[in-house]
Amino acid sequence: MTYCIGMNLDAGLVFLSDARTNAGVDDLRSAGKMRTFGADGERLLVTLSAGNLSLTQNVLNLLDQRARHEPDRPGLHNARSMVDVAQLVGDCMREVRARDEAYLRARDIDPTGSFIVGGQIAGEAPRLFLVYSEGNFIESTPETPYFQTGETRFGKPIIDRVIVPGTSLHEASKCALVSMDSTMRANLSVGPPLDLLVYRRDSLGATIQRRLEETDPYLMTLQRQWNDALRIALNALQPAPWLDDCDG
Amino acid sequence: MTYCIGMNLDAGLVFLSDARTNAGVDDLRSAGKMRTFGADGERLLVTLSAGNLSLTQNVLNLLDQRARHEPDRPGLHNARSMVDVAQLVGDCMREVRARDEAYLRARDIDPTGSFIVGGQIAGEAPRLFLVYSEGNFIESTPETPYFQTGETRFGKPIIDRVIVPGTSLHEASKCALVSMDSTMRANLSVGPPLDLLVYRRDSLGATIQRRLEETDPYLMTLQRQWNDALRIALNALQPAPWLDDCDG
Structure with missing residues (x-):
């Protein structure tokens, strides 16, 4: 499994x-799901992938090779x-699936993936x-300015309640990390290291790009603080009058 | 779909x-998932059901009828x-499935359920x-003093982070309501009215039993306060030094 989040805010992305991938619990590996393609000052493209790793990697390989060796053909470099x-x-997804799908299906292997x-x-x-x-593909909207892929449910409520187009990049980054932390706690097949990229609107280059290892001090602080904060927030919720004396 | 939570705390349950049930989005109905069986001062039993409604209802019908009409047979009244x-x-589950399963499978209807x-x-x-x-069945443990059934993922993180055996009944009730709210926001097939039962240890009767309608003032307050509290908690999380200037 995997968990990826992308947010489209007024301030940027x-x-x-x-970076955990697995072919069963006895075959866990680490493989980054984030790829960037860029030309400073001209374009910055970011992909996050989920699903069958051979599919998603080969889609990116195809895009990469074509941009490199067939510069006149439409590609990431000249879109x-x-x-x-x-x-x-999407087109490369169809191309790789057309090549591999029958072979995978014959062995009951899920040939699907998403970006x-x-x-x-x-x-x-x-x-x-x-x-x-x-x-096929859809674009984010101001009503739902984010996408998730992979194991999306554990981490959805916090994003759903907090993220609006006006959320700052800093606040959105913390929200994404908390959402990821909730997911990692609940699903072993989602795990560090984490890749975070913050893109400030019109900068046309990565503003912050950082890999957070499991023992990253900030990540550990965030996890502890969020646990405490939730307990405090719950405690501070107005008590129901009819719950008042239930503890005797 | 459905969402049910049961918690086993030092102070009680x-x-x-x-109470939403559906056979497709064009066939939503309301049907309580909570049933209680009791004899004040002697026993209080509570069931929460998820899954195929004909299965779970008929398991309960069978248990109810036998307790009523075959008092000498082992039943809920004399366990x-x-x-x-x-x-x-569990035995009644097997009995009803044995009767219905082939007919349901023949029409690709999911015959499963849980309590x-x-x-x-x-x-x-x-x-x-x-x-x-x-x-078959399992019992809660001090390490994980709760069970969820149905649409469990959206509402798991808050329970997972907060509930320990020492949590008070009042605090646990608020936590359950917040977990339910996160689930209702994310999955249309989970919805009010909600049934809450709080049981104080050794009371051998329901301490609080309450149905909360969609417009229940306390539920609405809780939803609004929790939304605000999460935003505030996220904002109060220690900022990462390397995120400090990402908003320019």
Whole structure:
């Protein structure tokens, strides 16, 4: 499993992914789910992948090779809009699935995967997309300015309650880390190291890009503080009059 | 879908369930998932059910009819331990499944269901069990003094971080309501009215039993306060030094 979050805010974009991959609990490995493609001052593209690792890696390999060796062909390096980028990812998804799917299905292996694709290309605003396993895609909206993929449920409530387009990049980053922490506590197949990328609107380069290991002091502080904060917040909730004497 | 929570604390037991049932989004109905069986001063038994409604209702019908009409047979009314109660629920589950399962499977209808079963019988401590669809069951432990059934993931992190055996009944009730609220926000097929039962240890009768409608003033206050509290708690988390200037 995996857990990835992408947020599209007025101030820019926030991306967070775990780096655990597994083919069963006896085959856990570490593999980053975040990839960036960029040309400083011109474009920054970020992908977060979930699902079948051979599918998602080969989609990225295909995109990478084509940008490198076939510069005249439409690719990540010359797409003029983030919509074209999402389309390219979707097309490559279909290409790799067409090649591998029958072989995987024959062995009951799930051949599906998905991408969160975001970034900015000079000339348009930062944008964020979710590319499905079938190659089609949707874009984030002000009503729901975020996407999650993988093990999404444990970490959804905190994002759902906090994130609006006006949330600052700093606040959104903390929210994403808390959401990830809730997910890691509940699902062993989601785990550190974590990859965080913060992108300030119109900067056309990564503002902050950081890998947080399991023993990262800030991550450990955040986990402890959030645990305490929730207990305090719950305690501070107005008591129901009819619950008042239930403890005798 | 459904969401049910049972907690086994030093001070007693807390049960919370929603009352939405659906056979597709165009067939939503309300059906309480909580049932109590009791004899004041002698025993209080509570069941919370999830899954196929015809299965879980008929398990309870069977138990109810037998307690009523076959008083000499082992039943909810004369079980001497909560273990026997969990066993009775499991046996009836097998009985109803044996009768219906082939017919349901033939139409691709999921024939499974599960119960949280808790309570106290004079002479032993309050106990809490999870009875699986196959009729086997497990008991709560001090390490994980709660069970959830149905749509469990959205509401797990808050319980996971807060509930320990020493949590008060009042605090645990608020926690259960917040966990339910997170779930209702995320999954339309979980919804009010909610049934809450608080059981104080050794009281051998329901301490608080309350149905909360969607417009219940306390529920609405709790939802608003929790939303605010989370935003404040997130804001109060120690900022990462390396995130300090990401908003420019």
